[in-house]
Amino acid sequence: MTRRQLLAATAPAVAAVPLAKLALDKPAQAATPHVHYPGMAMDAPTHAAMHGHDVPAPGGPKALDDLLHPPPVLPHKPGRVREYELTAVDREIEVAKGVFFNAWTYNGTVPGPVIRATEDDLLRVNFTNGGSHPHTIHFHGIHPAGMDGVFEIVEPGGSFTYQFPARPYGMHLYHCHATPLKKHIAKGLYGAFIIDPPEPRPPAQELVMVLTGFDTDGDGENNFYGVNGPAFYYAKYPIRVRRSQTVRIYLANLTEFDLINSLHLHGDFFRYYPTGSSDHFEYTDTVMLCQGQRGIIEIDFAHTGRFMFHAHQSEFTELGWMGFFEVVD
Ligand code: CU
Ligand code: CU
Numbered sequence: 001m002t003r004r005q006l007l008a009a010t011a012p013a014v015a016a017v018p019l020a021k022l023a024l025d026k027p028a029q030a031a032t033p034h035v036h037y038p039g040m041a042m043d044a045p046t047h048a049a050m051h052g053h054d055v056p057a058p059g060g061p062k063a064l065d066d067l068l069h070p071p072p073v074l075p076h077k078p079g080r081v082r083e084y085e086l087t088a089v090d091r092e093i094e095v096a097k098g099v100f101f102n103a104w105t106y107n108g109t110v111p112g113p114v115i116r117a118t119e120d121d122l123l124r125v126n127f128t129n130g131g132s133h134p135h136t137i138h139f140h141g142i143h144p145a146g147m148d149g150v151f152e153i154v155e156p157g158g159s160f161t162y163q164f165p166a167r168p169y170g171m172h173l174y175h176c177h178a179t180p181l182k183k184h185i186a187k188g189l190y191g192a193f194i195i196d197p198p199e200p201r202p203p204a205q206e207l208v209m210v211l212t213g214f215d216t217d218g219d220g221e222n223n224f225y226g227v228n229g230p231a232f233y234y235a236k237y238p239i240r241v242r243r244s245q246t247v248r249i250y251l252a253n254l255t256e257f258d259l260i261n262s263l264h265l266h267g268d269f270f271r272y273y274p275t276g277s278s279d280h281f282e283y284t285d286t287v288m289l290c291q292g293q294r295g296i297i298e299i300d301f302a303h304t305g306r307f308m309f310h311a312h313q314s315e316f317t318e319l320g321w322m323g324f325f326e327v328v329d
Helices: 003-008 019-023 181-186 314-318
Strands: 081-096 099-106 115-118 122-129 159-165 170-175 190-196 205-214 224-227 239-242 247-253 260-265 270-274 282-284 286-290 294-299 305-310 322-328
Touching (some): 081 224, 170 247, 170 294, 205 260, 247 260, 247 286
Antiparallel strands (some): 170 190
């Protein structure tokens, strides 16, 4: 039974079924095709109930802080070196409460660490392959062919240094480009890559959101979705922001298998700068992203309170891609 057949068979709630039912190796075991969470009734307005401490999500309240909050912006200074260490590691990670996934990671997390530089910085990324398969790092942006992460395959135990001036400014991404590409991305080798403009953006509460998906049963479809990793994390731990200052989100879609993903915000509109590389923006509450598409969102919240954000594909929402902002004065 595929994930979509499984979801299509979902009937109104009658009993609680552990989340892990969706992640079973043997399809026959997924005989009860229903997902239910504590405090959630399928025929009620489920979104309202699906937040706070009862939500089943792995990790503690600060577990994703390093992925949510980017490194600080530095003023423009041509020739400065920005150096990062990335190591590919095979690691089992918890992608939903009680559901584990044999990931291929950069530095142990999916997504990998946020890489940030200011335009014209010399970016130097020292890559070591501590995994069991050949890997690379392919950066989006402008760089020489020999730094592209396509030809210089790094075997297990090997290393490679990527070095080039960071440009153009914008929200970018990096990912492994070893073959089969689909597998290396789906396994978790990707992350956010921010290049700041020479003239800094105005101060803001800055957040990074990398859209993730996990195929936990190996059938070529994602069973769980999330932001910066695990399913339902920001439903359990809403992101606290202030109404008085712009919220800036560096957003990228890295989900494999599905043709598109999206982000929809409740209760407000935002400015969306595609790729973040110009002043051009769209004023909207929903953006659609193909794999590899990314941009920058700026929100000036009009109201305090708890506002949901989620994929506008309802199926993704129900499989973990949802969260909340807690807007305070
Ligand atoms: Cu790889
Ligand atoms: Cu790419």
